[in-house]
Amino acid sequence: MDDDKVLEQAEAWLSEGRKVALATVVKTWGSAPRPAGSQFAINDAGAFVGSVSGGCIEGAVAAEAKESMKDGKVRKLSFGVTNEQAWEVGLACGGQIEVFVEPVAWEPVQ
Amino acid sequence: MKLATLKALTAARAQGREIAVATRLADGEERLIDLTEPPCDDLEGLAVRMAARDDSAPVELMGETWFINVFNPPVALVVVGAVHIAQPLSRMAAALGWAVTVIDPRTAFASEARFPGVTLTHDWPDEAIAKVAPTTRTAVVTLTHDPKLDDPALQAALKSRAFFIGSLGSKKTHAARLARLEAAGFNEETLSRIRGPVGLNINARSPAEIAVSIVGQIVETLRAGSK
Structure with missing residues (x-):
């Protein structure tokens, strides 16, 4: 699977009848492993492609992404040294990351 | 993200068209x-400027935060000379998602068997590069050491907006190359665009190692402005 083809993979999953959510790095401070714009897609079977960090927050993002598939709502997640969750998810690099999570092919819910 | 947006994005990427998507972070609009296209409003203007820097970032507009995600076409790498180094070089470039074209009029060199899946052209290098029409997302590297092939390629590349032009060959070979190009009418400033001998100095010896040094120097140049 080509890691740069996140959107293409998302489209392929949708055409197979899967539910899909997309996570995008929207802001970073300090030494974040992936720049803004980096994307990660996951389907309802748990398969994923791409990354939003060096692997440290993908698990937490995946859990939120699955929730967004269920409720159809977007989410803005923050990970970093000031956030207690940083220790839980192991973002040890000293950076902060803001990630936007959205269900794909669902109309945004107001 | 709406399905229509996703489909438009993947279609644009398949065609190599520059595109961006702006998302309002409060609600996903x-x-x-x-x-x-020329920008019609502030959001589009910001997107165009960010695309020039190959940058994606959040912007504040009328009290709202929008994230602008820029999808530039992949870097295009044009390799002149289907020599041994060109084989690992084109494989590494593909791994980086770059679109590779290998130019060599010698059909025994530029063969599908030696370069599976790579775009090959047997045109003379100056014509071939004119057809590729290098943009600010294009890198051109000459590898033949043969002035008959390298020189016309370099002349065509210097007339383009390619962000990287590199030429393989020893310092002595490169000095002779520069002298020929100067005689052909290129001034010193223009010739300073050529990285020669091409590649970062990492004591590379094997063809694959030299390819690493070339790829590394292209990345260094591509990201020079993004610290």
């Missing part, structure tokens, strides 16, 4: 921005 989104707008597709065609970067090849």
Whole structure:
């Protein structure tokens, strides 16, 4: 699977009848492993492609992404040294990351 | 993201068209921005400027935060000379997602068997490069050491907006190359665009190692402005 083809993979999953959510790095401070714009897609079977960090927050993002598939709502997640969750998810690099999570092919819910 | 937005994005990427998507972070409202069209409002103007820097970032507009995600076409790498180094070089470039074209009029060199899946052309290098029409997302590297092939390629590349021009060959070979190009009418400033001998100095010896040094120098140049 080509890691740069996140959107293409998302489209392929949708055409197979899967539910899909997309996570995008929207802001970073300090030494974040992936720049803004980096994307990660996951389907309802748990398969994923791409990354939003060096692997440290993908698990937490995946859990939120699955929730967004269920409720159809977007989410803005923050990970970093000031956030207690940083220790839980192991973002040890000293950076902060803001990630936007959205269900794909669902109309945004107001 | 709406299905229509996703499909428009993947279609644009398949065609190598520059495109951006702006997402309002409060509610996920989104707008597709065609970067090849003149901007119609502030959001589109910001997207065009960010695309020039190959940058994606959040912007504040009328009290709202929008995230502009820029999808530039991949870097195009044009390799002149289907020599041994060109084989690992084109494989590494493909791994980086770059679109590779290998130019060599010698059909025994530029063969499908030696370069599976790579775009090959047997035109003379100056014509071949004119056809590729290098943009600010294009790198041109000459590898033949043969002035008959390298020189016309370099002349064509110097007339283009390619962000990287590199030429393989020893310092002595490169000095002779520069002297020929100067005689052909290129001034010193223009010739300073050529990285020669091409590649970062990492004591590379094997063809694959030399390819690493070339790829590394292209990345260094591509990202020079993004610290």
